[in-house]
Amino acid sequence: MRQRLLKIFDILLETFGERHWWPGETALEVIVGAVLTQNTSWKNVEKAIASLKSSGLMDVDRLYEVEDAILAQHIRSSGYYNLKTARLKNIINVIHDEYGSSIEQLRNNGTNKLREKLLGIKGIGEETADSILLYALEKPVFVIDAYTKRFLAGHGLYDGPYRYADMQAFFMDSLPSDTYLFNEYHALIVALCQSHCLKRAPRCTDCPLKNQ
Ligand code: SF4
Incomplete structure (x- = not known):
């Protein structure tokens, strides 16, 4: 399976090129984006991030100090803004209180410990925690x-249970443990699913993976 997955990766990379994920100038911006993107489009998140940046709020201490009502106004465009304000505050409070407001200090911890810590924060699920681990903390x-x-189910690569942990283990047990590879691979699957492996009518005949 390793060889097959690596071949698929090479084809996708050649087809779509490097995707440069995650869009964000700093690790904090990626963390904030990962929380805000739950149940909304990235376009709506971009507006919220732009508002936080232009107001000088894209900083752990400033986010820690800002009143909930003010933060909610800045992230309004991302939807569910009261809920997301609480979620954002939850993670910012942990970074402030337990890691001295330092993303570097956060990053210095082992992956398993960090994952456990993130999953212990109310409102942070597996996809959000792993996006933060991969894209913000590398x-x-x-x-x-x-x-x-959708890709796993449609392409017949995998017949295991469609639970998060099982699908994640499928990739992580099959591929070399490599941040660049995991980053790029996920982004390439998204590109494939937006262009060919469509939800209602997959375009298998002209898919770059049709012979894989
Ligand atoms: S669109 Fe491509 S990846 Fe999706 S099922 Fe068809 S051949 Fe496989």
């Missing part, structure tokens, strides 16, 4: 999302 974890599941 830890080698494979992110599973609806696109990954």
Whole structure:
């Protein structure tokens, strides 16, 4: 399976090129984006991030100090803004209280310990935690999302249970543990699912993976 998955990776990379995920100038911006993108499009998240940045709020201490009502106004465009304000505050409080407001300090912890810590924060599920680990903290974890599941189910690569942990283990047990590979692979699957492996009518005849 390792050889097959690596071949698929090479074909996708050649087809779509490097995807440069995750869009964000800093690790904090990626963390904030990972929380805000739950149940909304990235376009709506971009507006919220732009508002936080232009107000000088994209900083752990400033986010810690800002009143909930003010934060909620800045992230309004991302939807469910009161819920997301609480979720954002939950993770910012942990970074402030337990890691001295330092993303570097956070990053210095082992992957398993960090994952456990993130999953212990109310409102942070597996996909969000793993997106933070991979894209903000550069830890080698494979992110599973609806696109990954669609690709696995549609392409006949996998016949295991469609639970997050099982799908993640499929990739992580098969591939070398490599942050760049996991980052790029996930982004390439998204590109494939947006262009060919479509939900209602997959375009298998002109798919770059049709012979794989
Ligand atoms: S669109 Fe491509 S990846 Fe999706 S099922 Fe068809 S051949 Fe496989």
